[in-house]
Amino acid sequence: MARVLLLIPSRTYRTHDFMAAASRLGIEVVVGSEHRPALAGLMEGRHLRLDFHDIERSTGRIVDFSKAKPLAAVVAVDDAGTLLAASAAAALGIAHNPLDAVEAARDKARMRERFLAAGLPTPRFTVMSIDADPAPVAPTLRYPSVVKPLDLSGSQGVIRADSATVFPSVFRRVAAIIAGCSPNGGRRSLLVEDFIDGEEVAIEALLRRGELEVLAIFDKPDPLNGPFFEETIYVTPSRLPDATQTLVAQTTARATRALGLTDGPIHAELRLNSDGPWVLEVAARSIGGLCSRTLRFGSGISLEELILRHAAGLPVPEHDRERRAAGVMMLPIPQAGVLREVAGQTEARRVFRIDGLVITIPPGEPLIPLPEGDRYLGFMFARGPSPASVEKALRQAHAQLRVLTDA
Ligand code: ADP
Numbered sequence: 587m588a589r590v591l592l593l594i595p596s597r598t599y600r601t602h603d604f605m606a607a608a609s610r611l612g613i614e615v616v617v618g619s620e621h622r623p624a625l626a627g628l629m630e631g632r633h634l635r636l637d638f639h640d641i642e643r644s645t646g647r648i649v650d651f652s653k654a655k656p657l658a659a660v661v662a663v664d665d666a667g668t669l670l671a672a673s674a675a676a677a678l679g680i681a682h683n684p685l686d687a688v689e690a691a692r693d694k695a696r697m698r699e700r701f702l703a704a705g706l707p708t709p710r711f712t713v714m715s716i717d718a719d720p721a722p723v724a725p726t727l728r729y730p731s732v733v734k735p736l737d738l739s740g741s742q743g744v745i746r747a748d749s750a751t752v753f754p755s756v757f758r759r760v761a762a763i764i765a766g767c768s769p770n771g772g773r774r775s776l777l778v779e780d781f782i783d784g785e786e787v788a789i790e791a792l793l794r795r796g797e798l799e800v801l802a803i804f805d806k807p808d809p810l811n812g813p814f815f816e817e818t819i820y821v822t823p824s825r826l827p828d829a830t831q832t833l834v835a836q837t838t839a840r841a842t843r844a845l846g847l848t849d850g851p852i853h854a855e856l857r858l859n860s861d862g863p864w865v866l867e868v869a870a871r872s873i874g875g876l877c878s879r880t881l882r883f884g885s886g887i888s889l890e891e892l893i894l895r896h897a898a899g900l901p902v903p904e905h906d907r908e909r910r911a912a913g914v915m916m917l918p919i920p921q922a923g924v925l926r927e928v929a930g931q932t933e934a935r936r937v938f939r940i941d942g943l944v945i946t947i948p949p950g951e952p953l954i955p956l957p958e959g960d961r962y963l964g965f966m967f968a969r970g971p972s973p974a975s976v977e978k979a980l981r982q983a984h985a986q987l988r989v990l991t992d993a
Contacts, residue, residue: 588658588898589614591648591674593667595638596620599875599946600663600890607890613898616657618648618667631655638666641673648674659897661850665739668692668870681795683870687846691870694736694777697845704844706837707864711779716761723778724750730781732812733760736773740874742960743767746781746812756813763958782866784859786810788820789838790873790881790889791852792896798839798852801889802881802907803831807977814956819980820877821913821973830858837863845870851893876944876965880912910969913976915984917945917963919955923991925963933986934966939979942967953991963989 590613594601608615617623618634634651636644648660648670659680662671668688675682690696695713702708710728713736714720727747733756734744743763747756760776768774788804804820824831838854851872857864872878878889883905895902928945935943945964947953953963968979 587612587614588900589616589655590894590898591616591618591634591651591657591660593618593636593638593660593662593671595664595666598664598666600872600878603876603878603888604661604663604890604894607888607894611891611894611898611900613894613900616651616655618644618660618670636670638670641670644670645673645677649677652678658899659894661894661897662871664874665692665869665871672870681849683793683847683849687848688870690845691847691868692737693773694734694867695775697867698777698779700844700846701841701865704840706840706844707861709780709782709864711777713775713777714757716764716774716776720754720757724753727753727778728780729753730812731778732781733757733776733778735760735764735767736775736777738764738767738960739869740960740962741815741817741956743776743957744815745957746815748813759957766958767960781812782857782859782864784857784864786855786857786866787824787826787834788873789834789852789854789856790878791835791838791842791854792892793842793847793849793852794896796843796848798835798842800835800838801883801892801905803834804880805973816918816956817916818918819913819915819977820880821911821976821980822880822907823911823973825973826858830863834858834863837865838868841865841868850897851889875914875916875962876946877914877916879942879965879967880914882908882912910971911973911976912969913967913973913980915966915968915980917966917984917987919953919959919961919963920989921953921991922955923953923993925949925951925953926990926992928963929988929990930986934983937979937983937986939968939970939975940966940983941969943983953989 618636660671660674662668672685672688747753790802802822803824808818854868855866968976970976
């Protein structure tokens, strides 16, 4: 039986789907987490407490652990564990992304430098300390521009600035979000770059020894023009012409090579305009939230199963994506407040072609909209004969929901 160490950050949506995949595959899971799990007593020998930021020390602990219980793979279920997974895999001699490539993928400024050096279309960008005075920089920028943190995700802290007049206040808002996310130090810089016009797609792919296999291209039918960039609907297969999809796949492959990534899941975001595809970012992990539930491959294999099979060196069966179209809506947080109830869930579930709705914030918890917020209200899923039918179902079902809050 293969034994795999799953690195599970304290805040992730991905635990259940990875554990379920491991159990289907008969893989023994060792959970690596930053906190002691409630049932740690029952997990003797199957739990490792690790600091995901102290890469050296945690790598040492993983290597020690594997002497008694050899590990076939170390898999980060989310962004937070990708550096440690690469470092530990290298120490254990397991094929994995080079640490330096993962570091570049975790830092939007280094990513831009690598893309530029590789000749990929890259917006003009500059890195600034969050303690800098934005006023003198404001007249030197091109507008609209986008101000964003280097290493957050889910569009948290990403804001468009339309003019030199508003730039300083946008800068300060992003700086405050970054400072709030890293009270104990951490990166105190942000990225300012030109706004790239155009429609956006997301790519889910798997790298195997440097070869990129695209698993799905998602269209994002709601325009993302800012000033905040709340993701909503993802639908696959893409409705883009085949030639454009090929270009998107090729550009994603170039971007992964530019970063030096070689193995494991890839989630990329690209924008398309008259200059062709622009890579917004490439992350060395799979799609976030519960969105992977839209994907089924071959005879019903999940994305997590594919990732674990690849990582543990198990045979990877036929895995074309299912024929039907599928989509997810990341449910937006409409207003700040304390969540009382999401009403209309029964009605939403009854909408034809809706095949799942999960509210991920419990009643009584605060709702914080973007750009400060870092959580989704929930996820809604649909399947149908065509991308248009899936998009329509998601919109109809969303119209049934009412988010009730207390001040
Ligand atoms: P995150 O890792 O938080 O998702 P991204 O850099 O991917 O951060 O930005 C989030 C979203 O913001 C993107 O999906 C895109 O819609 C928008 N965005 C970011 N940078 C730009 C840009 N330079 N031009 C246009 N839109 C952008």
